[in-house]
Amino acid sequence: DAKTTQPPSMDCAEGRAANLPCNHSTISGNEYVYWYRQIHSQGPQYIIHGLKNNETNEMASLIITEDRKSSTLILPHATLRDTAVYYCIVRVATGGYNKLIFGAGTRLAVHP
Amino acid sequence: NAGVMQNPRHLVRRRGQEARLRCSPMKGHSHVYWYRQLPEEGLKFMVYLQKENIIDESGMPKERFSAEFPKEGPSILRIQQVVRGDSAAYFCASSPSTEAFFGQGTRLTVV
Numbered sequence: 735d736a737k738t739t740q741p742p743s744m745d746c747a748e749g750r751a752a753n754l755p756c757n758h759s760t761i762s763g764n765e766y767v768y769w770y771r772q773i774h775s776q777g778p779q780y781i782i783h784g785l786k787n788n789e790t791n792e793m794a795s796l797i798i799t800e801d802r803k804s805s806t807l808i809l810p811h812a813t814l815r816d817t818a819v820y821y822c823i824v825r826v827a828t829g830g831y832n833k834l835i836f837g838a839g840t841r842l843a844v845h846p
Numbered sequence: 847n848a849g850v851m852q853n854p855r856h857l858v859r860r861r862g863q864e865a866r867l868r869c870s871p872m873k874g875h876s877h878v879y880w881y882r883q884l885p886e887e888g889l890k891f892m893v894y895l896q897k898e899n900i901i902d903e904s905g906m907p908k909e910r911f912s913a914e915f916p917k918e919g920p921s922i923l924r925i926q927q928v929v930r931g932d933s934a935a936y937f938c939a940s941s942p943s944t945e946a947f948f949g950q951g952t953r954l955t956v957v
Contacts, residue, residue: 768945777850777937777948778889832939832946833879833902836889 752809756822850949871940
């Protein structure tokens with residue numbers, strides 16, 4: 735699975751958009767970009783994933799560059815409860831096999 | 847549809863005792879993953895199981911650790927003769943296809 739690079743920490747004001755970048759310059763054509771987050775001491779929570787098109791769900795939007803070497807997770811209106819460690823993971827999505835290799839992630843702090 | 851259920855949520859064991867951690871996957875999921883998170887560290891993959899089969903145990907310590915996922919009942923992560931270094935949060939995840947869903951973890955403390 736390709737390696738990812740994320741900033742170790744970011745700050746965001748409550749109510750503003752949080753834009754979390756991820757570099758994955760060695761991504762292969764059949765590897766997806768996944769985002770998970772871990773709120774303090776809880777189990778990781780799936781957020782979103784995509785291959786090459788931008789994706790949006792009720793939690794976030796995922797913007798993948800045309801060359802797929804980087805992506806951005808957007809939380810459109812961050813709240814205090816979005817304070818967490820966010821993990822960007824790239825992997826092949828084969829049916830049922832979802833071994834995830836977690837890096838250090840980005841620690842997002844949302845402040846009032 | 848209940849989420850991934852792990853129990854106990856907290857477990858205290860003395861050095862040398864055995865620890866048994868249970869994971870019930872989401873309904874309809876037949877793939878189970880175990881991860882370990884040491885204090886102030888990231889999550890590390892341990893083992894991937896399907897019903898009655900261990901598929902990938904590349905992250906499991908060679909000694910004292912074992913995992914099973916029987917035909918009936920929850921998946922069990924077993925740690926024999928626990929040591930203080932086994933103190934960690936152990937997370938289980940299950941998957942239907944392309945995304946994995948995690949339980950709330952079992953926090954093991956070895957005293």
